[in-house]
Amino acid sequence: MNVIAPPTPVLQVESLSISFPHPEGKGLVPLVQNVDFSIAEGEIMGLVGESGCGKSLTSLAILGLLPRPGVMSGGTIALNGLSLQSLDAESYRRLRGKAMALIPQDPLSALNPVYTIGNQLEEILTTHTDLDSSQRHLRMRELLDAVRISNPEQRLKAYPHEFSGGMRQRVLIAMALACTPKLLIADEPTTALDVTVQADILSLIQELCQDFNMATLLITHDMGVVAEICHKVAVMYAGHLVETALVEDLFASPQHPYTIGLLQSIPRPNVKQLHSIEGTPPSILSMPELGCRFIERCPQAEASLCATAEALAFRSLSPSHQHRCVKA
Numbered sequence: 001m002n003v004i005a006p007p008t009p010v011l012q013v014e015s016l017s018i019s020f021p022h023p024e025g026k027g028l029v030p031l032v033q034n035v036d037f038s039i040a041e042g043e044i045m046g047l048v049g050e051s052g053c054g055k056s057l058t059s060l061a062i063l064g065l066l067p068r069p070g071v072m073s074g075g076t077i078a079l080n081g082l083s084l085q086s087l088d089a090e091s092y093r094r095l096r097g098k099a100m101a102l103i104p105q106d107p108l109s110a111l112n113p114v115y116t117i118g119n120q121l122e123e124i125l126t127t128h129t130d131l132d133s134s135q136r137h138l139r140m141r142e143l144l145d146a147v148r149i150s151n152p153e154q155r156l157k158a159y160p161h162e163f164s165g166g167m168r169q170r171v172l173i174a175m176a177l178a179c180t181p182k183l184l185i186a187d188e189p190t191t192a193l194d195v196t197v198q199a200d201i202l203s204l205i206q207e208l209c210q211d212f213n214m215a216t217l218l219i220t221h222d223m224g225v226v227a228e229i230c231h232k233v234a235v236m237y238a239g240h241l242v243e244t245a246l247v248e249d250l251f252a253s254p255q256h257p258y259t260i261g262l263l264q265s266i267p268r269p270n271v272k273q274l275h276s277i278e279g280t281p282p283s284i285l286s287m288p289e290l291g292c293r294f295i296e297r298c299p300q301a302e303a304s305l306c307a308t309a310e311a312l313a314f315r316s317l318s319p320s321h322q323h324r325c326v327k328a
């Protein structure tokens with residue numbers, strides 16, 4: 001019998017918890033709790049959820065850049081089997097930009113206005129590679145080529161203000177790719193851009209992920225984006241993963257009421273009235289201590305079932321489709 005081994009994950013996150021001090025001094029509050037996922041080579045995983053649910057904190061923990069006074073209060077993060085939480089600050093710094101890279105949300109503020117694109121790209125290559133000056137130049141041309149920026153010679157001499165928003169995002173993608181990272185993290189890479197260029201940037205990320213065989217974590221609040229370019233998806237609500245599945249399975253058979261609410265709020269032709277999920281997520285002051293954090297907004301909630309530790313057990317529909325709803 002021919003057994004095909006599952007691809008080895010590039011990124012493996014297990015039971016990740018991130019806590020902040022309670023503003024009224026009542027100890028630490030886990031804003032992200034027991035989050036598990038993995039991403040393989042060439043795979044794009046969407047991490048979706050409303051504003052404030054902990055998407056960026058999760059990515060910052062992976063990058064070793066958690067803002068103080070936040071702490072990683074539990075779990076493990078491994079990149080190609082290397083445990084990241086044991087790294088010292090200097091080793092982590094070397095890893096960022098080399099083995100893992102971030103495409104930021106705001107392409108304007110991420111570039112330095114007083115240096116040319118060429119200066120900024122070359123600095124990354126000088127820091128992270130042994131290439132000599134002419135090799136660096138060649139590599140910079142290749143990178144602009146990869147992100148479909150024409151006239152590379154001329155473009156390398158230009159300053160950020162000479163580029164449109166979409167072009168600046170392409171430059172930042174080129175910078176992220178400079179050292180052929182294993183893991184690419186894109187945090188809302190298109191929210192600051194015109195709708196007309198959003199689709200181009202997404203399909204560029206999709207192509208590059210395949211060409212460079214990178215594991216990609218794409219953070220978004222937009223299920224439409226997930227449908228467009230992701231292979232699998234993790235749905236986050238108030239710091240808990242509530243459902244993880246392959247994209248086609250999630251759209252075909254969503255299980256958690258929060259996922260269902262998100263899917264119903266995707267704009268569609270012929271549907272005039274958009275569905276929205278009533279209410280707001282719990283704040284750090286009102287986080288339920290036990291059970292499902294969606295309880296206050298859930299049309300199906302039943303306290304005796306949902307406000308229990310048991311409610312958070314993962315239930316499997318298949319090895320790749322899991323959810324955390326007792327009522328599903």
Ligand SMILES: Nc1ncnc2c1ncn2[C@@H]1O[C@H](COP(=O)(O)OP(=O)(O)OP(=O)(O)O)[C@@H](O)[C@H]1O
Binds near residue numbers: 020050
């Ligand atoms: N530096 C900080 N100090 C205190 N709380 C923080 C800090 N950074 C984030 N938080 C809180 O952690 C929670 C998760 O924040 P995070 O930025 O991860 O959300 P997000 O899902 O990325 O949201 P968005 O879609 O708006 O970017 C929020 O409630 C936020 O207020």
Ligand SMILES: [Mg+2]
Binds near residue numbers: 055056057187
């Ligand atoms: Mg964010």
